[in-house]
Amino acid sequence: MIIYGTRSAHLNSIQSHIAVCPNCETKGSTLISIYRRHAHIFWIPIFPLGKSGASHCKHCKVSLRSNEMSEPLKREYQKVKQEAKGPVWQFSGLFLAAALIVMAGFASKNNKASELSYLENPTKNDVYEYKIGPKQYSTMKVMQISKDSVFVSLNDFEISKSTRIYKIDKPENYPNILYGYSKQEISTMYHSGKIFDINRR
């Protein structure tokens, strides 16, 4: 269950010295308060929505929304509302999302760097994920390595989604038939995207 909705943050309240209460006609008794709503998910503010506010008369206790205010009071309210700055924390969710994207970027860069080192120095049991054709993915496992070649066993199975490829990467799926590729060929397959992932455990 995702809990989401909107909440308001109080931005500013000022005591007006000139406004006359439309209800009891007392001058200088009116407090103008401004709020800003924000969308939240699990109470984490995601981004701010609009500002709103109300006036409150300390003398007769009447509270008025902007559409109930007298013209002079409304003008003052609009000015206070315009100048009220919302707190940055109402953008928390956007900052969080940006941070996650940056972190994911670093993680993927790291992953690419280690793949390149796996490519240069193949090790027994390295698994190369490769594309056979549209919606056809499979793996090959490094079984032997010589000075300039690797000998792989091709997985007996293929799968239609590259993200599910781990499901077919099982020891019993690799037959005892080996195919030799030069390291140069493997590198070409990697850089052309035919081999799209290298896993080492």
Ligand SMILES: [Zn+2]
């Ligand atoms: Zn009043």
